[in-house]
Amino acid sequence: MREKPQSPPRPRATILCIQEGRVLLVRKKGGKWNLPGGTVEKNEHPMAAALRELREETKLRLTALNTAGTLDIGDTRHLVFTTEVTPGTNAQANNEIEDCRWFDADQLKKKPVKDSAIALLNAFLRQWLEAPSTS
Structure with missing residues (x-):
């Protein structure tokens, strides 16, 4: 019996937005927090x-991002980008996103966050996650 060829991972653009030591997460209605x-x-x-997804989900209108790398999680290939967002810049939930907020590492540990988002934060922002709170 021949094995079915495995389909390639679905590409997903994923953005790690940092503002004053906090990361931006979004949440769909009834869902867990995600990048x-x-x-x-x-x-x-x-x-x-x-850039399109960030604008559609958070109304943030940026013109460039830093390429951080790729990470395959399940059947998704995350094409990861990072950016430092200017202090005072507000993100607003838009389209299918019910809420978006900036979280510091301690706050994030107390929220229901998707496993894939935790894996991405561990892979690309490990030092940030492990940093003790300065508050």
Whole structure:
């Protein structure tokens, strides 16, 4: 019996937004907190997808991001981007997103966060997660 070929991971643009030591998370109605991002459309550049998703979900209108790397989690290939957001810049929940907030590492540990978001934060922001609170 031949094994079914495994389909390639679905590409997802994922953005780690940091503002004054806090990370931005989004939440759909009834869902867990997650990092902003979404599907990279056919023929779309991953950074363009990340900027589009960030604008669609949080109304943040950025023009560039830093490429951090990739991480496969389950059937998703996360194309990870980072950015430092200017202090005082507000993110607003938009479209399917019910809420978006900035969390410090201690607050994040007390929230229901998607396992994939925790894995991405561990992979790309481990030092931030392990830092003791300064409050």
